[in-house]
Amino acid sequence: MKLLFIASEVDGLVKTGGLADVAYALPKALQEMGHDVRIVMPAYRQIQDLWQEWPAQSLDCKLSFFNTVTVHCRRGSHESLPVIAVEHPASFDRPGIYDDGNFAYPDNALRFGILSKAALDWCQQEGWVPDIVHGNDWQSALTGFYLAEHFGQDPFFEKTRSVLSIHNGAYQMHCDAGWLAQLGIDQRFYRPADFEDSGHLNLLKGSLGFADGVTTVSPGYASELITPMGGHGLDHKYRALPEPLVGILNGCDYDQWNPETDPWIAAKYATIEEDGKAKCKQSLQKELNLEPNPDTPLLGSICRLVDQKGIHLMIPVILKLMQSHDCQFVMLGSGDENLANQLTYIQRQYPHRFHFFNGYDIGLSHRIEAGLDAFLMPSVFEPCGLNQIYSLRYGTLPLVREVGGLQDTVVRLSQSQRNLKTATGFMFQELTEEALLAETERLLDVYKNKPSQWRSMQHNAMQQRFSWKKSATAYERFYRRLLKSAPNQHPLLTRMATEAEATG
Incomplete structure (x- = not known):
């Protein structure tokens, strides 16, 4: 399969939490299984010494009819994994990843909307048709929306399916509804059933309804997200998914975390019986x-x-x-x-x-x-x-x-x-x-x-082992199941298509 993995951070490049671990280890495991994987991430200032050496290609990223931004897609690799770094200085040439050290950047919704849309535009420009587009958390959640709404009638992506993984459902990106137009989210989707949330725009909430499949990082968390106590206010959205929420346990990179080979520790050991x-x-x-x-x-x-x-x-x-x-x-x-x-x-x-x-x-x-x-x-x-x-x-x-x-x-x-x-x-x-x-x-x-x-x-x-190969195998089965199914037809999009057909 051709797998496009979109993430705001990748271990070994930029990391603030567990998302980065998954964004490196899961694509790595899938690549080792023989799949053609690409990772798309921002070209942050923090890794400029790396990506500025990569060849760049200009790309016009059209977020809406009046908002087109020019980005440069830098193609390189990270430990044999192909990486496309989206260079947009106004968004990513900053001292922090998500904040300035004290406060979140006020335009985070737009910054990562550009990342999500540019990933799909890059595929078209390259002529590389992904089987699966895999977004992660609110930062790339809009990918499924753009695939369904902006490219829904485009034969290029006809067979592509979208996946959204929830690494921490508490972070949803609540922001002012004024960002709707710049992000290319039509006003008709600003309603409680989609992106509207108590008078604000909620990127994660709205995006859940457009993904073909939604996963999270453990079976236990999947069972919690569908409950009022554990759903971070979105339990009703998780329960209403066309395809049930799937929990796939993260793996561990035992190449890094192994007392038998760890270069950081005072003495190596293979069993507890050793000293x-x-x-x-x-x-x-x-x-x-x-x-x-x-x-x-x-x-x-x-x-x-x-x-x-x-x-x-x-x-x-x-x-x-x-x-x-x-x-x-x-x-x-x-x-x-x-x-x-x-x-x-x-x-x-x-x-x-x-x-x-x-x-x-x-x-x-x-x-x-x-x-x-x-x-x-x-x-x-x-x-x-x-x-x-x-x-x-x-x-x-x-x-x-x-x-x-x-x-x-x-x-x-x-x-x-x-x-x-x-x-x-x-x-x-x-x-x-x-x-x-x-x-x-x-x-x-x-x-x-x-x-x-x-x-x-x-x-x-x-003796316990939680391998990424086991996790990647579960994702592989999930991807193949989605590819056999019809794309998620959002109710509002379906109704609009029916009305358009009826009126000729």
Whole structure:
């Protein structure tokens, strides 16, 4: 198949979150299966040294009858993956990706509308007919709309089907309705059934109705999105999709996250019986100026400092752990300044038991995964999650909340502990400080008082594999099913076509 993958970020080039991991690893896995894959992304200032060396071709991107922008499509590659970088300085020659460090860019809707439309225009100019056009999150969600509305009668795309993947349904791009005309969204689609949302334009909401197929990044998150509690206000849209929402679990790039080959860690290890993990813990304690006691349980977390990650639960629990338990804690992340200040305060209070690194360091993230005894992810919601998967591979037992992809990847230790042959971590359900603290204390009890059980769980954890090949195979089946079906006929477009035919 010819697969066009459109994303706002790609790991190894530009990354702010999990979308970038998927935008690299999934096309890579599909290419290895023999498919002809192209990735379209913005030509950001941050990677200018790379794309400015790529050959460019001019392209007139027509968003509407009165809004045509000229872009340059730069053709290159990223680790053997063909990449088309859309160069439009007014949109992408900026210091940030989505914001200036404080506030989102006010024209984000237009910036990424240009990306989505230019991807399809490039296909036409090249004469390269994609079987599947795969958009990701709100940034490229309009691709399916443009395919259906702008190119609906174009024989070039007659057999092309569109897919929209939801990596985080909370981010939808609400903006002023004044952008409708510039984006080429006709006023007739500005209604509650499509793009209108409480007096604003909602790009994700409207785009859902035009995609031929919609996926998300885990079965657990798919089941949550169709509920009022988990749908981020769009549960009715997910339930009304012509084709049911499909959850396909993200994979893990074990070329990067593997304790047997990891160049970032103090000692490599293949099993928990080796002394490599103990050396990694000792080295991490020394690096972060923690008390060098191998028997002290070392807990930690790596995440963005936002409410979604449950930091508001974790901070008071960390304080209670420091006050009442013999343990250490490591936190790596950045984001909300108020949360960062609270974590900095804890570090000042307990400098040899708690360490907070405000920012992101890829080498340190690997050393944390290898050196920790347990990894905490008390997320409010978690579409898939990757750190719990990394933790499993390194024999670091995850403690997670029973949501989204976390419940799809971690096997909780039962209260009876009769599932020791399969358990890989700890899990709690209620979104409360008390529930998180209780499960953390349970974890500490197993670590300190039941070492054989802890070792058994570590062994189970390290045997888990969530390969991208498995995920890519599931996407391949999904694509082929869509190609056998008729394109999604949006009700309003169908009615308009019928009326036009009737009036001659």
